[in-house]
Amino acid sequence: MTTPVGIVGDGRLAASLDEPENILVETPFGDPSDPLVRGTVAGREVVLVSRHGDDGRYPPHRVNYRANLWALRHLGARQVLAPCAVTSLCTTIGPGTVVLPDQVVDRTSGRRGTFFDIGQVRVGFAEPYCPSLRETVRKAAAAIDVSIVDGGTSVVVDGPRSPSRAEARWYAAQGWSLVDLTGQPEAALARELALCYLPVAVVTDQLAGWAEPGEQRRAAQTFTAHLDELRALLFTAALTAERAGCRCADALCGIRLPFTLL
Numbered sequence: 001m002t003t004p005v006g007i008v009g010d011g012r013l014a015a016s017l018d019e020p021e022n023i024l025v026e027t028p029f030g031d032p033s034d035p036l037v038r039g040t041v042a043g044r045e046v047v048l049v050s051r052h053g054d055d056g057r058y059p060p061h062r063v064n065y066r067a068n069l070w071a072l073r074h075l076g077a078r079q080v081l082a083p084c085a086v087t088s089l090c091t092t093i094g095p096g097t098v099v100l101p102d103q104v105v106d107r108t109s110g111r112r113g114t115f116f117d118i119g120q121v122r123v124g125f126a127e128p129y130c131p132s133l134r135e136t137v138r139k140a141a142a143a144i145d146v147s148i149v150d151g152g153t154s155v156v157v158d159g160p161r162s163p164s165r166a167e168a169r170w171y172a173a174q175g176w177s178l179v180d181l182t183g184q185p186e187a188a189l190a191r192e193l194a195l196c197y198l199p200v201a202v203v204t205d206q207l208a209g210w211a212e213p214g215e216q217r218r219a220a221q222t223f224t225a226h227l228d229e230l231r232a233l234l235f236t237a238a239l240t241a242e243r244a245g246c247r248c249a250d251a252l253c254g255i256r257l258p259f260t261l262l
């Protein structure tokens with residue numbers, strides 16, 4: 001059975017969906033950031049939730065990640081692409097570069113990071129991202145001539161402050177390449193729902209620039225400038241995304257869950 005492809009990211013990405021409809025989804029974990037948008041791309045169903053709300057009212061530490069992912073699954077999505085804006089820690093990865101990270105370090109605190117507030121549940125997360133979606137996005141990038149960096153470690157921080165220089169030196173010394181504000185707990189929650197999940201990160205700036213006046217505005221402009229390319233990449237990938245060649249669906253096998261996961 002072909003399931004819709006889920007996207008959690010900038011609501012503007014829904015702009016060119018065919019037959020779009022807004023759907024209010026209630027979840028046991030509260031409301032998603034916005035009504036979801038369901039539509040099609042060349043006949044393939046896509047459901048999208050705007051991570052920060054259509055007016056950006058939810059900062060990264062206030063996003064209801066649990067509701068967003070639950071809602072995507074509720075509408076049938078089993079594969080979730082997660083476009084996001086990130087800051088590069090590497091001089092070799094500049095603004096506008098699309099990166100598919102393969103590891104994550106969670107430096108956030110105080111976020112609701114699990115669905116399993118009761119019960120004794122362990123979920124494997126050694127490999128946080130879906131290899132099948134990665135291959136799909138790699139092929140899509142090649143098909144539409146978008147260059148990508150495949151791999152790298154993102155470190156997720158709370159913000160809104162930038163890392164200090166000492167923190168940045170430490171991150172870089174570990175070999176981590178990106179600073180991200182939303183990748184956790186989103187990725188772990190996706191695994192807890194046995195979803196395929198892959199971040200598609202657009203570098204908007206480099207860490208050295210965070211101290212510069214106007215950098216936030218320039219970073220937002222960089223992301224907007226690459227929005228059409230990002231949309232084309234995601235939608236091209238959606239056309240061929242198949243849930244095969246990965247074990248994400250088995251993430252909860254043998255685990256007694258404290259609720260029914262439909």
Ligand SMILES: [Zn+2]
Nearest residue numbers: 130196246248
């Ligand atoms: Zn998968």
